[in-house]
Amino acid sequence: MSVPCHAQIRPRQSKLFGWFGERSKQQMAVFCVLALMAVQGVSNLQAQWGIIGEFSNxxxxxxxxxxxxxxxxxxxxxxxxxxxxxxxxxxxxxxxxxxxxxxxxxxxxxxxxxxxxxxxxxxxxxxxxxxxxxxxxxxxxxxxxxxxxxxxxxxxxxxxxxxxxxxxxxxxxxxxxxxxxxxxxxxxxxxxxxxxxxxxxxxxxx
Structure with a gap:
């Protein structure tokens, strides 16, 4: 009888904690996107700062x-x-x-x-x-x-x-x-x- 019990417990554990892995992946993906945006934003700011004072007439x-x-x-x-x-x-x-x-x-x-x-x-x-x-x-x-x-x-x-x-x-x-x-x-x-x-x-x- 122990085998069927174990068989029943595993699916319940997977269902109960399965969201954790998916949410972690989503959070990681969001974090990566934000990190890339931040890097690009800093790069753009540095480019703009670099041309401050370079206007010439x-x-x-x-x-x-x-x-x-x-x-x-x-x-x-x-x-x-x-x-x-x-x-x-x-x-x-x-x-x-x-x-x-x-x-x-x-x-x-x-x-x-x-x-x-x-x-x-x-x-x-x-x-x-x-x-x-x-x-x-x-x-x-x-x-x-x-x-x-x-x-x-x-x-x-x-x-x-x-x-x-x-x-x-x-x-x-x-x-x-x-x-x-x-x-x-x-x-x-x-x-x-x-x-x-x-x-x-x-x-x-x-």
Whole structure:
């Protein structure tokens, strides 16, 4: 009779504790997956940490280095607001239009600065900048030519504000080819051109 008893006990033990092996396998599988994910996650983090500080905008770095090395600390700059933020932050030079502050006066100054991308005459824009006591203007061709949709380029936007000059070649196009006689190009690379208002002209209009 002992043999049948043993035969009955074994299946009951297998049924009672059989889940233990299956659950252990599942837990081990989950643990392995989590471990692999953790390893991959650490690897991704290390890769991201490795590129921190490696962002490079060489044309802008050249511009900022030139400003730092070749202009006086009180030289006043004007240009597109994102670029002016970099000029202020990296060189400490005074700027006339700042993207982080806004009031009626700043909007008016920005409008005068952005007249460089209108179809006004060079003489008019020069007077605008002289009124703001600007020493250097940072010209970017992309602001002259960029067009996200029809009617949305800077010269086209100015056509609404200044309809009497609509249809003329934008001043920034003329300046990108030849900055004379109203400005002097003192620095240029593939993205930026720094224009200086001639001192003689600036003094004669005071």
């Amino acid at each position: 060489m044309p802008q770095e050249e511009l900022l280095d030139w400003i730092q090395d070749n202009t006086q600390h009180n030289a006043v700059f004007a240009g597109a607001m994102p670029t002016m933020a970099s000029v202020k932050l990296s060189t400490g030079r005074p700027i006339v239009n700042h993207p982080h502050y806004e009031d009626a006066g700043l909007r008016e100054r920005t409008k005068l600065v952005y007249s460089m991308y209108s179809r006004m005459s060079g003489e008019t824009v020069k007077r605008n900048l002289m009124k703001l006591k600007v020493d250097y203007f940072v010209l970017e061709d992309s602001w002259c030519t960029r067009r996200t949709r029809p009617g949305c380029s800077m010269p086209e936007i100015w056509d609404i504000e200044d309809p009497e000059n609509a249809g003329k070649v934008p001043l920034c196009t003329h300046i990108s080819r030849n900055s004379h006689p109203h400005f002097t190009t003192v620095f240029a690379n593939e993205v930026y051109k720094v224009l200086k208002i001639p001192k003689a002209s600036k003094q004669s209009d005071r």
